[in-house]
Amino acid sequence: DQQVKQNSPSLSVQEGRISILNCDYTNSMFDYFLWYKKYPAEGPTFLISISSIKDKNEDGRFTVFLNKSAKHLSLHIVPSQPGDSAVYFCAASGMNRDDKIIFGKGTRLHILP
Amino acid sequence: NAGVMQNPRHLVRRRGQEARLRCSPMKGHSHVYWYRQLPEEGLKFMVYLQKENIIDESGMPKERFSAEFPKEGPSILRIQQVVRGDSAAYFCASSPTRERYEQYFGPGTRLTVT
Numbered sequence: 001d002q003q004v005k006q007n008s009p010s011l012s013v014q015e016g017r018i019s020i021l022n023c024d025y026t027n028s029m030f031d032y033f034l035w036y037k038k039y040p041a042e043g044p045t046f047l048i049s050i051s052s053i054k055d056k057n058e059d060g061r062f063t064v065f066l067n068k069s070a071k072h073l074s075l076h077i078v079p080s081q082p083g084d085s086a087v088y089f090c091a092a093s094g095m096n097r098d099d100k101i102i103f104g105k106g107t108r109l110h111i112l113p
Numbered sequence: 114n115a116g117v118m119q120n121p122r123h124l125v126r127r128r129g130q131e132a133r134l135r136c137s138p139m140k141g142h143s144h145v146y147w148y149r150q151l152p153e154e155g156l157k158f159m160v161y162l163q164k165e166n167i168i169d170e171s172g173m174p175k176e177r178f179s180a181e182f183p184k185e186g187p188s189i190l191r192i193q194q195v196v197r198g199d200s201a202a203y204f205c206a207s208s209p210t211r212e213r214y215e216q217y218f219g220p221g222t223r224l225t226v227t
Contacts, residue, residue, distance in 0.1 A: 032214065043117070043204050043218030044156070089155060097211055098169065103155035
């Protein structure tokens with residue numbers, strides 16, 4: 001049962017344009033959401049996160065939006081750069097310290113020159 | 114400050130052999146997590162350890178898999194009598210506290226069972 005869903009396996013975006021990666025979740029107990037970026041042959045690296053008490057968090061070119069009623073979050077990257085080409089994992093966790101982080105399957109982002 | 118180190122990076126085993134995957138956490142980190150990524154899947158939690166203690170092994174298969182994090186030395190994920198379905202990328206992450214959001218991932222070990 002996939003609690004965190006990334007329905008787009010891949011996405012291609014022109015350099016300089018906005019990249020929007022989407023993520024849906026089913027567990028209403030999730031209260032913290034994270035995005036990780038992964039290059040080939042490397043481990044995931046933390047990118048940005050958001051708590052359920054917020055609906056937006058911004059860090060430079062990266063913004064995450066959370067819509068709790070729709071159980072949906074999205075990652076916006078603007079402007080997109082060649083180095084943004086990677087796999088992006090959406091992840092979620094509950095409010096208890098020992099709750100595990102649940103990952104989606106990832107979306108492969110290609111930034112086109 | 115060196116990051117999380119995993120070795121070997123690639124491991125090939127025949128069915129029935131044992132696989133040992135090692136993870137050295139970042140300096141000062143005493144919390145280690147192991148994840149498995151099957152092809153075309155996301156990362157799945159396997160086990161969470163602190164030095165000399167298994168805290169949560171709810172993601173570990175019931176048989177053939179074990180993990181340890183001794184007082185000295187790296188954390189070890191051990192898979193006995195490997196099968197083809199064990200072929201995957203295994204990632205280790207470490208954190209300085211029990212705060213699970215501060216996990217730093219290693220580069221992974223890609224296990225191939227022939």
